Amino acid sequence: MIPRTLIDSTEIPGGGTLRLIRRGDEYSITLANNELMNSRMSGSEEALATLACARIAGRAAPRVLIGGLGMGFTLRAALARLPADAAITVAELVPAVIAWGRGPLSALFGDSLTDPRVTLITGDVGAVIHAAAGGYDTILLDVDNGPEGVSRKGNDALYGLAGLRAARAALRPGGVLAIWSTAPDSGFVQRLRATGFTVGEHVVRANGARGGARHVLWIAEI
Numbered sequence: 759m760i761p762r763t764l765i766d767s768t769e770i771p772g773g774g775t776l777r778l779i780r781r782g783d784e785y786s787i788t789l790a791n792n793e794l795m796n797s798r799m800s801g802s803e804e805a806l807a808t809l810a811c812a813r814i815a816g817r818a819a820p821r822v823l824i825g826g827l828g829m830g831f832t833l834r835a836a837l838a839r840l841p842a843d844a845a846i847t848v849a850e851l852v853p854a855v856i857a858w859g860r861g862p863l864s865a866l867f868g869d870s871l872t873d874p875r876v877t878l879i880t881g882d883v884g885a886v887i888h889a890a891a892g893g894y895d896t897i898l899l900d901v902d903n904g905p906e907g908v909s910r911k912g913n914d915a916l917y918g919l920a921g922l923r924a925a926r927a928a929l930r931p932g933g934v935l936a937i938w939s940t941a942p943d944s945g946f947v948q949r950l951r952a953t954g955f956t957v958g959e960h961v962v963r964a965n966g967a968r969g970g971a972r973h974v975l976w977i978a979e980i
Contacts, residue, residue: 768854807835825883890928904939
């Protein structure tokens with residue numbers, strides 16, 4: 759049996775400990791007994807970027823905000839689909855997650871963190887959204903486990919009516935808000951619609967064409 763090795767751990771704002779674990783050539787990030795992400799399963803995170811970027815294809819100098827760096831799957835997929843004049847801001851609350859991307863997970867990230875289109879911000883994506891004032895073509899939220907978060911209670915503010923209104927105000931005309939979740943949430947869809955979004959729901963597999971758990975993506979457009 760291949761042993762599991764703790765590579766690093768870090769406290770997160772609001773309480774709780776994130777752990778980076780390696781098992782052979784596989785990495786996972788966990789919180790308590792929950793595995794938040796795994797290097798073998800990237801299909802739904804990549805689909806988040808693929809679906810959102812398809813909605814803004816052809817726009818000149820698109821501006822993109824990604825909430826949550828994770829293992830970089832969404833960022834890399836966005837970079838592969840956005841033009842050379844795009845500007846991508848990634849807001850990651852936990853400094854150690856950025857350090858892991860530059861350190862033990864660097865093979866996963868490749869050159870994505872040094873791509874000239876990318877700006878990394880250590881901080882709450884909610885604060886970035888509130889300061890944006892119509893600045894983004896698309897906002898991609900892969901924060902916690904979706905509207906029913908498990909890692910940080912403060913993340914709930916992103917998914918309430920006030921948070922969704924702020925996200926809508928942060929988008930340019932015709933902008934797209936894309937959200938990743940582990941499970942469906944009819945109440946959240948109702949909140950999106952009440953905020954003025956047209957909503958499409960997509961069920962995707964954690965491992966893409968290879969299967970895996972079913973995750974939900976919402977593509978909300980104005």
